[in-house]
Amino acid sequence: MDWSESKFSRDEVDRCSPEDPRVGPQGLYPDRKMNEVSAVLPSGLLGATQEPSAKALAHTNGNHVHSGAQHNFSQVPPANKSEPSSTSNNIGFRSSSINQIIRDIEEIRQGTTPLADGQASPSYRLSEREYGELERRIALDTSLKAFAEEQLRFNYSKRTGYFTIKMTGGPKHENTVGGVVNALKLKIENLRNSENSKHREFAHKINLNKTTGAVKLKECKYVPDILFQHKSCRRPGVIIEVADTQTPKELAVKAWEYLVYSCANIQVVYGIDIQNATLSSWRYRIDNDTLVAYKVLDGKPFRDSDGPVADTSLVIRLKDFARASISEAELGEDGDYELILTAGDLCRILEDAEQDEKLGKRYDDDISSGDDFLPDAVMLGKMPPWPGESLLPNDEEKYTKLEEDDENRSAGKDADYVDAKRRVHLRNG
Template identity: 30%
Template sequence: MSTSHNRQELHEEITPPSSFVFAPLTPPSSGKKPFVQAGKIITLFKTIRAGKHIKQPPWSEFQLSPTERTEINRQLDQDEDLRGFVEYKIRYDFDAANDLLVVRMPTAIHELFLARVEEAIHNQLKSIYAESTSRSTFAKKVKIARSTRIHLPNDKDPDGIQSKYEPDTSFWHDDAEYPGVVIEVAYSEKRKHLTSLADAYLLDSDANIQSVVGLDIEYGEKRSRKATLSVWRTRIFHTAHGDELRAVQEIVDEAFRDEQGNPTNRPGLQLHLSDFANKGLVRDQIGTQDQDLVVSTKELCQFLTDAEEKVHQLGSLSKDSLAPGVTKRKRSETPPEELSSSDEARYVEEEERAVK
């Protein structure tokens, strides 16, 4: 079965019918209170749908309030086409504990690099398939889930809305409620949030997510080609107030590519087969028959260099041209809704009024 088909099945099985990321918690205001953040978010959604988001950063944060969450839902309820586009075409996270919405738009370099990392890990899982051991059955059930949505409880409000994340990629065992391994590719805007993301994945899943990997491929200075990796796992700490589950960064910004673009002599990305599902499944299905999966610094460096070169060469690579005299005819379609200039003007006006 193809990877893309597996991802689609996971998405259909796990993603519940939703009203954006949060049900309205506050009745709509009868006044004319400006919803500055809500306006910016709706405008961004329309910009993306119109294909005019070229200069938009790959990581955009919006701090919300309950009333603005309600306003976003209200506006999406009035535009079913936009709601559908947001739900199925736009990648976004919602941190319910902090009322933080993040819209993700990774670049081509991020996606090409990540695809190679996924392939390297998946190939090692496939090499276990041929074994006549319990590891083989376990490994066959681990699928690439890419950005399949992860819904996590909000401990600050157990009866309220859940947090939602769409990671850069994840590996999900067929029998598990949560993925075992989550991988995030970091860049300047996202770097400072990796630790809090790791905390959310590991702690809010009650350690069912076993390992979080951060691959930082845009390291500060533009002239530097340095790239690093980090790995977080959970650990129980015994304190005077009882046992505490904490996320621990076991590998801290370890370089796999130096400033000149060469692979380092570090170990690289090291995972365990037992990372790919929760401890109960691991205990029942593979017992103590664990195995390491390693993506070397040389491989990681090559994957990243290949991705960068591919993107830089776009426009000069091989392609065919139509023969002279051949024209193209496309089926007629309903034109997409253009971003309303009046919407933009209104939100700018509201923002200025809010500042005053």
């Protein structure tokens, strides 16, 4: 069988699970056993050109084919379940023990097992039940939960059973994310003042208060860098990943899962590679009653040695912000209005992020060299104690011993001794 031609229908995606004996790591293959499936990445996933059928074009969700080629990766990306997933930062495969994972998160928080900005942990193997228990355990520890939400990204795929922990990106990554979000927010806010009533009303329904967060899909859970979601939809319509350490393969697999496992709720996925200044995008279409995903832009540069590349743009149509049934009902033919970030826009965002990263490194160098930007005669003050401040470890030890002594003496070792509780009672009586 040629893996690049294999497909499975949306109904089959909904019905089948990785445990179904008919399902190989690459999808629904009745004639294949799990261990017979080659773990070769399907060529279409990374950009092998395949012309769509006429029926496919009739059911497309609105492709912007800038390069003149469409790329199909309709089959499930491979995952050999006997081996850990291979990622650019994987350094091994650890025990899937929930306790071990929680210990590892604690070590990351304490800095004893640090992860660099944007770096991923080794992969763990978890069942869906174990993953649910892990989430519950983390939620019980408020400080650990806060750290995980602020500093970490959890990725889990039921299809492969792999769970990874990833640090949030460094300054360059975070500033690029912020720049793209701000640029798109500005365009949406401008659209809220449009003379076109449909555009205006629809733009008001795009949630601008939440542009990231966990996206739970049928077979996986990811935390994308950027998302935009219509207030009437349970899932975002637009996903943007800013890739710093992710490989093209990892990004393509994630895009496939976003589009297919959302059952066509997610309309478009963009990948911005900030190391190579390239842009990739994926959309879905229904081809012969089969939900498939395909690549529109395949790592197209938006910056070269001469500056911005004129014909590369990040294009989001207004109707991409919601699933098809909602956008068609609310926008009709007006849904084709485009919000565009040109190559020039992307270059300015990336250049600002690179400049900020350089400034941060220079500041760190100044701190490490002792140049704290203060005259030598100026000393740093000590923080005063605050009302209700928690006990220091030594204080806690001291008061615990006093309480134990109090209990021992009250228990009869000193008949004349009146314990603290009775002293308070007698004083108030």
